[in-house]
Amino acid sequence: MSDVLLVSPNTYSEPYPVYPLGMASMAAALRAHGHRVGQFDLFEAKGSTKELLDTICSFQPHVIGISIRNIDTTDSTDAEKWSLDRDRTLIRAVRGITPAPIVLGGPAFSIMPEAMLDYLGADHGVAGEGEDSFPALIEDIEAGTAKGGIYRMGDGSFADPERNHPLWQGGLVSSYVNRGGVIGVQTKRGCMHSCAYCPYPAIEGGNLRCKDPGSVADEVERLAMDFGVRFIFFTDSIFNEPQSNYLSIAEELIQRDIRVEWSAFFRPQAISREEILLLKRSGLSAIEVGTDAASDIALSGLNKGFGFSDAIAFNDACAREKIPCIHYVMFGCPGESMETVAEGLDNIGRLTGCIVLAFSGIRVLPGTPLHGKAIADGVLSCDNELLKPAFYYSPEIDTPLMNQKIGESFGGRRDRLFPPSRANARLRVLNTFGFRGFLWTKLLSGQ
Numbered sequence: 001m002s003d004v005l006l007v008s009p010n011t012y013s014e015p016y017p018v019y020p021l022g023m024a025s026m027a028a029a030l031r032a033h034g035h036r037v038g039q040f041d042l043f044e045a046k047g048s049t050k051e052l053l054d055t056i057c058s059f060q061p062h063v064i065g066i067s068i069r070n071i072d073t074t075d076s077t078d079a080e081k082w083s084l085d086r087d088r089t090l091i092r093a094v095r096g097i098t099p100a101p102i103v104l105g106g107p108a109f110s111i112m113p114e115a116m117l118d119y120l121g122a123d124h125g126v127a128g129e130g131e132d133s134f135p136a137l138i139e140d141i142e143a144g145t146a147k148g149g150i151y152r153m154g155d156g157s158f159a160d161p162e163r164n165h166p167l168w169q170g171g172l173v174s175s176y177v178n179r180g181g182v183i184g185v186q187t188k189r190g191c192m193h194s195c196a197y198c199p200y201p202a203i204e205g206g207n208l209r210c211k212d213p214g215s216v217a218d219e220v221e222r223l224a225m226d227f228g229v230r231f232i233f234f235t236d237s238i239f240n241e242p243q244s245n246y247l248s249i250a251e252e253l254i255q256r257d258i259r260v261e262w263s264a265f266f267r268p269q270a271i272s273r274e275e276i277l278l279l280k281r282s283g284l285s286a287i288e289v290g291t292d293a294a295s296d297i298a299l300s301g302l303n304k305g306f307g308f309s310d311a312i313a314f315n316d317a318c319a320r321e322k323i324p325c326i327h328y329v330m331f332g333c334p335g336e337s338m339e340t341v342a343e344g345l346d347n348i349g350r351l352t353g354c355i356v357l358a359f360s361g362i363r364v365l366p367g368t369p370l371h372g373k374a375i376a377d378g379v380l381s382c383d384n385e386l387l388k389p390a391f392y393y394s395p396e397i398d399t400p401l402m403n404q405k406i407g408e409s410f411g412g413r414r415d416r417l418f419p420p421s422r423a424n425a426r427l428r429v430l431n432t433f434g435f436r437g438f439l440w441t442k443l444l445s446g447q
Contacts, residue, residue, distance in 0.1 A: 001034045002138050005061035005100075007052065009042045009087055010069045016180030017043055019173065021235060022067050022106055024166035025186075029131040031167060035138065039167070042090075044175050049093050056098055063138055064094060065126075067106035068116065074363040076391045077419040084387060088120050095121075101141055105130050111199045112366050113150045115385045125150045128203065129189070165219060173227045182263075182438065183223055184235040187216045188244055191237045193267075195292070196302045196334065196369040197362050197392075200237045210244050217252040224260050231438065232262040232283075238290070239264035240271070247275065250282035261285040263438050268314035268327075269306060276321045286438040287318060291327040293336075294344025301334030301394075303369065308347050319353040324441045326355040330362050331402055334373055336394040341402050345409040348416075355443055358410065358418040360403050361391035414443045 006027055008020035020041055027037045038059050045051040056064070072081035091102060105126040109116050113127040124146065126134045133153035140146035176183060188210040191200040223229035239246055253260075263286040276284075291311045293299045299307060311327065318325050329348065331341055348356050364374050366386050374380040374392045384390060393399050410416035417423040 001036065002062040002142060003036045003038075003059065004030050004063045004065060004138065005038045005040060005056060005059050006030075006065045006067070007040045007042070008067050008069070009090055010067075011043045011047050012070055012073070012083075013043070013179075014073075016182055017176055018069070019176045019183050020067065020069075021166060021184045021186065022069065024168055026065065026067070026105070026130055026134060027167035028165055030135060030138075033135040033138075035135075037167070039169055039172070041172055044172055049090060052090070053093060053097055056094065056100075061098070061100050063103060063141060064098070064100050065103045065105060065134065066091065066122070068104055068109040068120075069106050071108045071111075071387070072363070072389045073420070074389075075359065075420045076361040076363075076389070078421055081389055084116070084119060091120055091122060101146070103134065103137060105134065107203050110203045112386065115366075115387055117150065119387055123148055127152050128205065129153070165215070168223070168227065170227060173223070173229065177227070177229055182231045182233050183227075183229050184233050185216065185219050185223070186235045187211050187239070187246065187249060188236050188241070192241070192243070193238070193305065194303055194369070196373065197330075197365070199365045199368060202367055204237065208241060208243055213245050213248040213252040216249050217256055217258065220253065220260060220262075221256060221258050224258055230260055232260050234262060234264035236264065238267045240266045240269070242269075247278060250279050250284075253282040254278075258283070261438075263287060265290060266314075267306075268311040270310075271314060271317055273317070273321070276317060276323065280321055280323060284323060286441050287323055287325045289314065289325050289327045291329055293333050294329050294331070294347045295336075295340040297335045297337075297340045298331075298333035298344065301336065302330075308344075312347075312350055315351050315354055324354060324444050326357060327351060328357055328359070330359045331406060332361045332391075332393040332397050332399065334370070334377075334392070334394060337396040338398060338401065338405075341397070341405055345405065348409070353444070355415050355417065355441075356410075357420060357423055358406050358416075359420060360399070360406070360418075361393050364390045364392050417443075 006023045008023045023039055027039055030037045040052055040055050070083055075081055102122040103124045104122045110127045113125045117125040124137055127150050133151040137151045188208055189204040190208040220232055260283050262283045265288045268289050268291055292304055293302055296307045315325050364371055364386060370392055375382050377395050379392055380390055406418050410418045
């Protein structure tokens with residue numbers, strides 16, 4: 001058996017720090033295979049490479065796994081959006097002190113594994129789910145038969161409750177709670193939709209694999225009872241998939257009387273008052289909505305499968321039960337024109353009692369339908385590996401004028417945020433003053 005050190009190099013803290021759930025899940029899987037596992041979080045170490053190198057020297061791992069969660073912020077207005085150079089520098093520093101093989105994984109890595117493995121200079125990569133493939137790779141390393149490249153395996157392990165409870169570290173959980181207050185829990189993997197810009201099918205596959213509701217409740221209960229966690233974010237790509245067991249999870253939380261507040265990412269589709277009230281009784285206190293575009297033409301260009309009237313109906317249903325929503329909206333989508341921009345801003349005006357956060361342009365990722373559309377429209381060249389951020393804007397758009405119109409429409413309102421960096425600046429202030437939980441809801445309350 002091997003000694004394995006897992007490293008989370010992510011130091012993004014906006015809108016609030018994200019606990020390295022993937023690292024904790026992989027640690028549990030490796031420990032189940034008999035390996036001794038250490039976890040190192042660069043955010044907790046305040047970005048200190050020296051502390052990481054000291055940990056490597058004391059732990060003396062046989063294998064080092066590094067999870068790449070982010071490539072950039074997906075915000076076209078953010079001058080500091082790219083993080084891979086920093087990751088490459090970190091990997092070079094690790095190489096300088098240990099001969100241990102370096103294995104890359106994580107959601108961002110799984111989007112473009114070959115290009116990222118080459119750029120970052122690691123030995124091996126695990127694309128997609130790693131609970132089976134990473135232990136298999138370690139077996140090959142131990143046997144001396146591992147070859148550099150990408151390991152991929154099936155997706156059958158996630159729903160097994162015996163193998164996939166994350167290995168939480170108490171001190172690390174407490175640190176994240178104190179800094180932001182929200183810990184992630186995943187109830188399923190896979191996405192059945194085919195949104196034009198989205199890499200989730202490449203990361204998690206297209207088939208839903210759901211954890212048993214009791215297993216999810218076990219996880220939430222342990223976080224609440226053992227670590228004092230009060231706020232949970234269910235990290236599923238879409239929480240309210242009709243084919244999934246999200247309502248059963250709510251019922252389980254109610255039955256056990258687990259006192260946490262939770263939020264999740266919802267698709268704006270039909271929801272009954274009875275369903276909202278059930279979710280609210282279970283602790284639902286805020287919703288993040290994948291509205292994605294503000295006009296039906298733009299929504300069609302993104303292949304969303306719903307219209308803006310659905311977003312309005314969903315928002316109104318939540319507002320009636322006093323569940324605050326934040327809608328994420330992108331401008332510049334395929335088919336977008338200055339006319340649809342104006343229409344979209346008018347549509348957004350019909351969303352009441354909620355936050356709207358707007359993006360200018362759409363980050364293009366390889367293998368998505370938007371990538372092919374960007375090449376066909378002449379927005380990108382076909383040889384762009386997309387490691388560095390590239391954004392799609394409809395050729396019919398005057399981008400500076402579009403940004404101006406969004407800014408004018410949103411100006412002076414606490415509940416309308418553009419660009420995203422403006423939202424992050426506001427949330428930093430709230431965090432500094434000690435607010436915890438789903439900080440953006442404070443913008444609605446005027447705090």
